[in-house]
Amino acid sequence: HVQFVESGGGLVQPGGSLRLSCVADGFEMKHYGIAWFRQAPGKEREAVSYISNTAAVTYLADSVKGRFTVSRDNAKNTAYLEIHNLKPEDTAQYYCGTCEDWEDPDELPSLTPKIVDYWGKGTLVTVSS
Secondary structure (H helix, E strand, O other), X not given: OOEEEEEOOEEEOXXXXXXXXXXXXXXXXXXXXXXXXXXXXXXXXXEEEEEOOOOOOEEEOOOOOOOEEEEEEHHHXXXXXXXXXXXXXXXXXXXXXXXXXXXXXXXXXXXXXXXXXXXXXXXXXXXXX
């Protein structure tokens, strides 16, 4: 039974920080790249970040560069998304998922939900004063 368990979301004030975790259960994360997506109410799911198995290749969407950091610990079967200087527009359900392991940045495709094989159920981030 393959699943992800995301955690770390919550209600925070603008300017606050959170650390989201994504734990793989039932499989070894080290065989996969990990993508983070988010979906705000009424909007399409959008890519936030990607990290390859070795972490040699990472991607952050322009809207989060300088504020978000992606990392992983394969020994703990866990990926992380650290979020700083949160803005109201960051409010969304955040999801992690497995995808192909692209270790060459030139091969990284456009990140759409179609690249994800297995999704977690998500964790809600709400930014409000």
